[in-house]
Amino acid sequence: MTRKSMAAILLLCCLIIPAFSNGQGESNFPNRPVQNVFPWSPGSTYAASQVVANAMAENMGTTMSVTSTTGAGGVKAAMTVMSKPADGYTVFDAYVAPLILAPLFGKADYTFEDWKPLYGVASNAFTIVVRKDDERFPDLTALIEYAKAHPGELKYCAGGDVSLPHMAAASLLKNTGAVTRHVPYNDTNEGIKDMLAGELDFDIMNSGGYQTFKDDVRILAVLSDLPQPAFPGQPLAKDFGYCIGLDGLAATGWTWWVVHKDTPDDITEILRTALKEALDDPKVQKSLSDMGYLPMPTDVYSPENYTEECTIMTAQLKSALAAIEWEKEEIKKY
Amino acid sequence: MFTEILSAGFPAFFGIQQLLFTGFGVLMGIIIGILPGLGPLLGLTLLTPLAMNMNPFTGMGLLIGIFVGGTAGGAISAILLRIPGTPIAAATLLDGYPLASKGKAPFAVTLAISTSAIGGIIGGIYLIFLSPLLARVALKFSPPEYFALALTGVVCIAVVSRESTIKGLMVGSLGLLLSTIGMDPFMSNFRFTFGTIALAGGIGIVPMVIGLFAISEMLIQVEQGDFERSPHLKAFLPPLAGITENFKQLFNLFRSSSLGTFIGALPGAGSVIASFVSYAVAKNSSRYPEKFGTGIPDGVIATESANNACCGGTLIPSLTLALPGDPCSAMLLAALMLLGYIPGPRLFVQSQDLVGGIFLAYITSNIFLLFLGLAFLPLFVKVLNVKKKYLIPVILILCAVGSYGMETSINDLWITLIFGILAFGLRKFEYPLAPFVIANVLGPIMEENFRRSLIMSGDDPAIFFTRPISTSILAANFLLLAITLIPFRKIRRKRTLEKNITEENITS
Numbered sequence A: 001m002t003r004k005s006m007a008a009i010l011l012l013c014c015l016i017i018p019a020f021s022n023g024q025g026e027s028n029f030p031n032r033p034v035q036n037v038f039p040w041s042p043g044s045t046y047a048a049s050q051v052v053a054n055a056m057a058e059n060m061g062t063t064m065s066v067t068s069t070t071g072a073g074g075v076k077a078a079m080t081v082m083s084k085p086a087d088g089y090t091v092f093d094a095y096v097a098p099l100i101l102a103p104l105f106g107k108a109d110y111t112f113e114d115w116k117p118l119y120g121v122a123s124n125a126f127t128i129v130v131r132k133d134d135e136r137f138p139d140l141t142a143l144i145e146y147a148k149a150h151p152g153e154l155k156y157c158a159g160g161d162v163s164l165p166h167m168a169a170a171s172l173l174k175n176t177g178a179v180t181r182h183v184p185y186n187d188t189n190e191g192i193k194d195m196l197a198g199e200l201d202f203d204i205m206n207s208g209g210y211q212t213f214k215d216d217v218r219i220l221a222v223l224s225d226l227p228q229p230a231f232p233g234q235p236l237a238k239d240f241g242y243c244i245g246l247d248g249l250a251a252t253g254w255t256w257w258v259v260h261k262d263t264p265d266d267i268t269e270i271l272r273t274a275l276k277e278a279l280d281d282p283k284v285q286k287s288l289s290d291m292g293y294l295p296m297p298t299d300v301y302s303p304e305n306y307t308e309e310c311t312i313m314t315a316q317l318k319s320a321l322a323a324i325e326w327e328k329e330e331i332k333k334y
Numbered sequence B: 001m002f003t004e005i006l007s008a009g010f011p012a013f014f015g016i017q018q019l020l021f022t023g024f025g026v027l028m029g030i031i032i033g034i035l036p037g038l039g040p041l042l043g044l045t046l047l048t049p050l051a052m053n054m055n056p057f058t059g060m061g062l063l064i065g066i067f068v069g070g071t072a073g074g075a076i077s078a079i080l081l082r083i084p085g086t087p088i089a090a091a092t093l094l095d096g097y098p099l100a101s102k103g104k105a106p107f108a109v110t111l112a113i114s115t116s117a118i119g120g121i122i123g124g125i126y127l128i129f130l131s132p133l134l135a136r137v138a139l140k141f142s143p144p145e146y147f148a149l150a151l152t153g154v155v156c157i158a159v160v161s162r163e164s165t166i167k168g169l170m171v172g173s174l175g176l177l178l179s180t181i182g183m184d185p186f187m188s189n190f191r192f193t194f195g196t197i198a199l200a201g202g203i204g205i206v207p208m209v210i211g212l213f214a215i216s217e218m219l220i221q222v223e224q225g226d227f228e229r230s231p232h233l234k235a236f237l238p239p240l241a242g243i244t245e246n247f248k249q250l251f252n253l254f255r256s257s258s259l260g261t262f263i264g265a266l267p268g269a270g271s272v273i274a275s276f277v278s279y280a281v282a283k284n285s286s287r288y289p290e291k292f293g294t295g296i297p298d299g300v301i302a303t304e305s306a307n308n309a310c311c312g313g314t315l316i317p318s319l320t321l322a323l324p325g326d327p328c329s330a331m332l333l334a335a336l337m338l339l340g341y342i343p344g345p346r347l348f349v350q351s352q353d354l355v356g357g358i359f360l361a362y363i364t365s366n367i368f369l370l371f372l373g374l375a376f377l378p379l380f381v382k383v384l385n386v387k388k389k390y391l392i393p394v395i396l397i398l399c400a401v402g403s404y405g406m407e408t409s410i411n412d413l414w415i416t417l418i419f420g421i422l423a424f425g426l427r428k429f430e431y432p433l434a435p436f437v438i439a440n441v442l443g444p445i446m447e448e449n450f451r452r453s454l455i456m457s458g459d460d461p462a463i464f465f466t467r468p469i470s471t472s473i474l475a476a477n478f479l480l481l482a483i484t485l486i487p488f489r490k491i492r493r494k495r496t497l498e499k500n501i502t503e504e505n506i507t508s
Helices: A002-020 A044-060 A072-083 A096-104 A140-149 A164-176 A188-196 A207-213 A265-280 A282-290 A303-331 B002-013 B016-034 B040-052 B056-081 B087-138 B143-160 B165-178 B205-224 B241-248 B250-265 B271-284 B297-321 B327-338 B345-350 B352-375 B377-384 B388-407 B410-428 B434-456 B468-485 B489-507
Strands: A034-038 A064-068 A090-095 A115-124 A126-131 A155-157 A202-206 A217-222 A253-260
Touching: A034 A044, A034 A072, A044 A064, A044 A115, A044 A253, A044 A265, A044 A282, A072 A090, A072 A096, A072 A253, A090 A096, A090 A115, A096 A164, A096 A253, A096 A303, A115 A265, A115 A303, A126 A140, A126 A164, A126 A188, A126 A207, A140 A164, A140 A217, A155 A188, A164 A202, A164 A303, A188 A202, A188 A207, A188 A217, A188 B345, A202 A207, A202 A217, A207 A217, A253 A265, A265 A282, B002 B056, B002 B087, B002 B352, B016 B040, B016 B056, B016 B352, B016 B377, B040 B056, B040 B205, B040 B327, B040 B388, B056 B087, B056 B297, B056 B327, B056 B352, B056 B377, B087 B241, B087 B250, B087 B271, B087 B297, B087 B345, B087 B352, B087 B377, B143 B165, B143 B434, B143 B468, B165 B434, B165 B468, B205 B327, B205 B388, B205 B410, B205 B434, B241 B250, B241 B297, B250 B271, B250 B297, B271 B297, B297 B327, B297 B345, B297 B352, B327 B434, B345 B352, B352 B377, B388 B410
Parallel strands: A034 A064, A034 A090, A155 A202
Antiparallel strands: A090 A253, A115 A253, A126 A202, A126 A217
């Protein structure tokens, strides 16, 4: 009887343990599922990565799971990938924060050059939004003029401190000379809640956030100078004559899938081909656009252009950092 | 409002996979609840890594199943062995064991399971109707209010800890302190990581809680010895009378469940308090209070319906205000966050399907509890017969798998071991562990909202005291602490006396 129940418990162990383990064994790549290490918690960006991962895996005749490994602003995910064998079975979903920002601030002991690039996958622009019924701000000009007339009074949320949306917002605000107070929220949606409750005046949100709250918020402008299919008919910042101070993708969030630097060339090539094919697929592009993401063209954001693009963005983000420092200095006066 | 949430949750929750895993969760929960020393918290923690690899509905279904099953399971060992499988079942022992000694063990166990399930369903109905209302109010809360609420969570759990308020506060502070390890929430700087990447993401809640509760419990069990003992219980089938008894005591059932829900919704008060209070109320308002303790079904109904209804109650503030009442709901909250959802009123607006799914999972778990709990009774009795020398190694293996499985990291195994040894020491010196877990989950919420409030006000602390809601909550906290900490000697002596008596009742 005791033996029976022991057997039952052991059986349970057997059931649970495989759920956590990965199969082993090598021959022709890929002969087991590939893993995409995603640096954020599951949400709309996670779904976008899953769409691309599914298409890519299909091209390689395997499956690809998107594993959320959060912590340390994405650096934990990066370190996880670095610690795995360089066999191509682990792909890093390298968002700007872990790939460029963290090394820029000395939060990571790698740089973007320590990775082997596949392709740039998707970007999402940020928008500046207010409460739908906020009559003070009919458009972006009204908001900027109000902020200039009442320096230090307006409060806004652009995600965490020194995050990408914060950089885009601070650059715009510095260029216009408007002094406002940034209240950091790790989850931008929590910031939107406080804006809707009247604690904050405006908010910087990405397309995923906008889709969720579009009944309650109104877009003043899209913070990008690239056309944005996710926000049809919405004005860009430059339409009001304002300059964000960041060009192209630098003002937006994006991910460039990369692998461990020591991954063999033939395996990297298989991954690149599969990813390129997935990204060039109109169906994948359509799903990404529907979710509010801008697919990155594979001819521009190709492995060959990786170093150049990343270098340009690093330089631009450095200037955005200066804008945040300016904001912090100015707000102290009020 | 309720119908919207339920209809959003309905298609998402009612799938084969979700139901299967909810049922599996209930079964696992009961088994873990039966095993002395292991409660629903450990079940939740051990299976959180598994739940993280599922879709949120299946994952939450599994975890809620464990929560419900684990809360009910302890009663079986309390009735059959006179050892409450969990402290939650301690009050059930008062009438359950005498019932069993009269030869009515099958009746008592059946009654305990069925009354738990019905109590749980009543708690679930309160949950469904009350939480959307509370969430609507809470949508107006802002950082200062959330800070005040999080503080309430930590203060309350410390105040009600069985050991002592001071010790509870000490352990709570330690939990808050350790929650600051990792990346600074605002400035993206690393804090207290000693330059290691292992601590960069903070201390994971799963490996930590496994260490705190499971490893320390195993150490204590090993210390007690008695590895070869087996009670040699005989399996039995549930008699129908155990179920029908509930319908003879509808008023008791309803009152105990309502009381349980209410106590569960209070921060800091969990199932243990709910079942004891409900037992006392049932006894005092009974026409035959002298019969309580001699083995009457009324006592079992009062405690078991209250403690399962309490699970529903505790989910109300956990989901709407992100304010967990006990370590189990704190763990459920942590799991929700790991799944990428932020508990709070926004959940009721933005993720209605998930909230509806959780409601349905809770109700379904209680229905499963009734059927699976009774159908598998023979199995549960056999689990009670397993000798410690087999049980302890199996549980340690499960702990290691659960802790490693969360992020497949060896560091987490070290964290589990270190916290296991720490908790063993804490328990030896009679420090409560619950405030630690609550404080650790609430720590980041508290810190972020405290700092965010100050950023909003331009570093002016007046923001906490000029807003009506946050001021009242903070004042209530202050009063609560003042009342508990200022020594009213006489009262205290009387209270200790009472406590000793109830404890004697349980342990003797």
